Amino acid sequence: MSVIDDLSRMASHMIEGVMIHEQLMNVYLFIGLYGEAAKHKSHYIAESQNYADLCEYCMKVYGVLVNASIKSAAIPSLIPKSWLSSSQLDLDYETRIEILKSADNEWIDWETKTLDLYNEIYSHLITTSCSSSSEFVKKYILEVENEVIEARREKLEHSAVNYDMSFIMERQKKRERSYNKEIK
Helix, strand or coil: CCHHHHHHHHHHHHHHHHHHHHHHHHHHHHCCCHHHHHHHHHHHHHHHHHHHHHHHHHHHHHCCCCCCCCCHHHCCCCCCHHHHHCCHHHCCHHHHHHHHHHHHHHHHHHHHHHHHHHHHHHHHHHHCCCHHHHHHHHHHHHHHHHHHHHHHHHHHHHHHCCCCHHHHHHCHHHHHHHHHHHHC
16 A cells, blocks of 8 residues: 555545534534534534645655545445434433433544544554655644544543533533634
8 A cells, every 4th residue: 555545544534524523513513512513513624624634745745646436335424314303492301411422422433433544544654754844744633532532531620420411501501602613
């Protein structure tokens, strides 16, 4: 496998990441957790920027376009079709909790999968003596490690209060303001 093949796999995964964060943002918006939604909007923007940076890197360093492809089957659909004919007011308390638990798990699973892929690519680039490309990938590994920690902490915080939606809702305005400042 060539360096460009490795970076193309990474680019495809980044595109999927953009879609995952967009879906998580909409899930949180739907259940009324606007701070959580703003967080995933921030991740959506960062992932889009990372993808653009990877494309630019491939062109500037290797003189080629990155070959990113998406298999729609690989992208989980986090938003049930039934939501399209519902409103936020249709959700009961227990359903909101189940959705939040599921979203927590989806986020952790996604970031763990991302970390595994980036580590695999990094290892391959190291063994093929592509030091500049391996260093390029390494910075993304560090970002994703922090996201895995963030996702796990988030789940732990939710679990610690037994997914008490009134407690979780109370923190949303502050979080929303914080992430919206970060975005701008």
